[in-house]
Amino acid sequence: MSDINGILNIGLSALRAAKTGVEVTAQNIANVDTPGYSQKEVVLGPKKGTEGPPYFFNGVEISEIKRAYDEELAREISAQQSRSSYWQTSEEYLARIEEIFSESDQSGLRSDLDLFWNAWQKLSTNPSGYGERQEVAAAGNRLSETLSSRSSDLQEIMANINRQVSRNMEEINQILQKIAELNRQISESIGGQVNEYKDRLDKLIEDLSEQINVNYWQEKNGQVTVSLNGHSLVEGNQAATLTSATDEQGHTVVQKKLTDGTLIDVTERINAGKVAGLLSLGNKIIPGYLEKLDKLAFGLSQKVNEQHQSGYGLDGSTGVNFFKPLDTSANAARNLALNPDIENNLNLIAASSSPEVPDNENAIKIADFQRNSAFEEGSQLLTANDYYASLYRTIGRDTQQAQAKSDQQRLIVNNLKDRRSMISDVALDEQLANLIKFQQTYNASAKIISTADQMMSTLLNLSI
Numbered sequence: 001m002s003d004i005n006g007i008l009n010i011g012l013s014a015l016r017a018a019k020t021g022v023e024v025t026a027q028n029i030a031n032v033d034t035p036g037y038s039q040k041e042v043v044l045g046p047k048k049g050t051e052g053p054p055y056f057f058n059g060v061e062i063s064e065i066k067r068a069y070d071e072e073l074a075r076e077i078s079a080q081q082s083r084s085s086y087w088q089t090s091e092e093y094l095a096r097i098e099e100i101f102s103e104s105d106q107s108g109l110r111s112d113l114d115l116f117w118n119a120w121q122k123l124s125t126n127p128s129g130y131g132e133r134q135e136v137a138a139a140g141n142r143l144s145e146t147l148s149s150r151s152s153d154l155q156e157i158m159a160n161i162n163r164q165v166s167r168n169m170e171e172i173n174q175i176l177q178k179i180a181e182l183n184r185q186i187s188e189s190i191g192g193q194v195n196e197y198k199d200r201l202d203k204l205i206e207d208l209s210e211q212i213n214v215n216y217w218q219e220k221n222g223q224v225t226v227s228l229n230g231h232s233l234v235e236g237n238q239a240a241t242l243t244s245a246t247d248e249q250g251h252t253v254v255q256k257k258l259t260d261g262t263l264i265d266v267t268e269r270i271n272a273g274k275v276a277g278l279l280s281l282g283n284k285i286i287p288g289y290l291e292k293l294d295k296l297a298f299g300l301s302q303k304v305n306e307q308h309q310s311g312y313g314l315d316g317s318t319g320v321n322f323f324k325p326l327d328t329s330a331n332a333a334r335n336l337a338l339n340p341d342i343e344n345n346l347n348l349i350a351a352s353s354s355p356e357v358p359d360n361e362n363a364i365k366i367a368d369f370q371r372n373s374a375f376e377e378g379s380q381l382l383t384a385n386d387y388y389a390s391l392y393r394t395i396g397r398d399t400q401q402a403q404a405k406s407d408q409q410r411l412i413v414n415n416l417k418d419r420r421s422m423i424s425d426v427a428l429d430e431q432l433a434n435l436i437k438f439q440q441t442y443n444a445s446a447k448i449i450s451t452a453d454q455m456m457s458t459l460l461n462l463s464i
Contacts, residue, residue: 011448021438036203082272084409089277120367127351149419151333161282176239183223184237224356229269305317311350311362
């Protein structure tokens with residue numbers, strides 16, 4: 001009788017295993033299009049029986065429900081995703097800047113510089129001409145407005161970057177809170193549900209990696225610890241809070257808020273991800289462009305004003321600035337403007353070097369600034385046009401590098417994700433085959449139970 005009960009138990013264990021197999025297969029099929037879902041597999045093993053003779057068998061047991069998951073591949077995707085997001089962010093903003101500085105035959109800062117020098121050259125051919133003086137004033141106005149516009153555009157992009165960093169901090173904090181909550185749920189869960197939580201954790205960490213570079217590892221209890229180059233972000237069910245602020249130099253900084261309210265600067269710890277790209281642009285790259293633009297505007301203003309003051313207008317005036325004087329190169333491009341006195345009285349334009357006998361010498365000297373090397377670029381001295389051309393080339397070179405790096409990283413990430421898909425994604429053909437296999441196993445298990453039942457009935461009849 002006990003032997004028949006053993007057969008019955010074996011059948012029941014097989015029935016339960018087949019039923020679980022069908023459930024897991026159904027779950028896989030249901031989540032075939034769910035982002036971040038990893039295919040699950042029922043791992044079976046024989047229940048330990050007794051060694052004989054006589055032999056006693058205990059059937060089958062479910063060892064685990066295993067995720068189709070490669071931990072090292074997931075770490076590599078996380079790291080490469082951070083690098084990819086850094087260059088994609090850089091590419092996006094640098095492309096905007098390149099468009100702002102785009103040049104054509106009729107517009108652009110380079111053509112406005114040429115127009116300015118040419119207007120002075122034209123005035124030198126007719127120093128008292130009203131039309132020529134109008135052209136000089138208009139060219140000066142246009143040049144100052146273009147420089148001011150370029151500076152304002154760059155500063156507006158920097159302001160947008162600051163706002164974007166603040167929004168990114170909100171996204172990051174939400175992700176950290178969700179990871180901490182999933183850690184809590186994992187600590188309270190058992191069985192297959194843990195695998196679902198781990199899938200969601202992987203997706204959250206990948207989303208976090210798009211924002212900043214992170215290190216993470218799984219604890220013995222299944223929870224995930226997340227850090228930022230040594231600074232803890234998630235431990236158990238506790239999540240840190242990140243904030244952004246502006247320091248005394250006007251740079252954007254990222255701070256970690258401790259439980260006592262203390263703020264720790266972690267800006268230097270962030271070296272990849274969208275936030276790193278934004279910080280690099282807003283704190284270094286764009287300020288570098290602005291500095292060059294300001295130096296160009298300040299140098300032009302100083303040189304032209306200095307020469308203009310030494311000349312004489314049609315009314316005998318002297319010592320007049322052509323541009324409104326600037327005290328410093330800081331924000332020079334944004335503040336550059338034509339002297340309103342000249343705008344209201346074109347006779348003040350000092351084309352002559354003599355008050356008694358009007359000539360064109362001063363106009364020629366100002367026009368010749370086009371060929372004067374007065375702007376430092378490393379160990380070189382460049383003309384105003386060449387100095388701007390250097391800035392223009394730098395922007396183009398930075399943009400091309402970002403585009404190339406972005407394309408390269410995008411390819412690397414896509415290849416890694418393709419590899420992950422081959423491991424983790426649900427393969428419908430395989431699942432359909434498993435469904436048939438577990439169905440047949442279920443039927444066969446039921447047959448074992450039916451057979452054991454018949455044997456039991458036969459035995460009972462014999463006893464009667």
